[in-house]
Amino acid sequence: MRFKSTLLIFAGLIFTLASCSSNPYGPTNKVYKKQTKELSKVIRTKPINPSGENFVGTTNFGLRKPNYVIIHHTEQKSTEQTLKTFTLPRTQVSAHYVIGRDGAVYQMLHDLLRAWHGGAAKWGNLTDINSASIGIELDNNGLEPFSETQINSLLKVLTKLKKSHGIPAANFIGHSDIAPGRKVDPNINFPWKTLAEKGFGLWQDSILVDSVPESFKHLEALRIIGYDIKNPVNAQKSFQLHFVQKDITGVLNEEEKKILFNLYKKYL
Ligand SMILES: [Zn+2]
Known part of the structure; x- marks a missing residue:
């Protein structure tokens, strides 16, 4: 009996070591799990006051949904480097999705959780962009064009997001749009027109007016x-x-x- 339990512990240890060596993100996946558990505890707390006095739980509610998608370029050398950056607590940055030059898609947190990708930003009257958006990082050195494979993967992710969260076409925008003077991503090669043709973002008509009205500001x-x-x-x-x-x-x-x-x- 004793031999059997020692054997089990040993087998468990081997399994843990093997899974650590096969997945370098094993330890940060554990942190992710722990943090989501803590957040679910926050949601389970009655929000009004500790005694629950005057708390009347409604039967009608759901989870808040993201209503914007912010597209970024990583300005890093590889997907590996970006995944590493987003799993180091000291960097304080993250995104929901990272898409490699080879089209590989990595999800880093649940769509309904808040990633830290927007920083100090504003769009219309919206200032807490992170609370309202999904962040997508495209692996890119900051200057290079985006490969067709990478854009095809992006389009697949966008299609899924638009459908599951009902995000309006106009709300697919870039980091540079929400942080003028501070951010220039995604770079000038980003195919915004192609995206708009598929329903992600808006684009100008092919025929424009001969001249804008004098009153146009x-x-x-x-x-x-x-x-x-x-x-x-x-x-x-x-x-x-x-x-x-x-x-x-x-x-x-x-x-x-x-x-x-x-x-x-x-x-x-
Ligand atoms: Zn960015």
């Missing part, structure tokens, strides 16, 4: 779309990076104002 239009126009040059740069994708001057020319005029009406 371009900064006001940027603000209506969602841009933080506190620094007008930075807001215009972010707009150019997303919707023009060439010379990022920070000052919209006449052609670019026509694009903006066309787009802002879609956001009204």
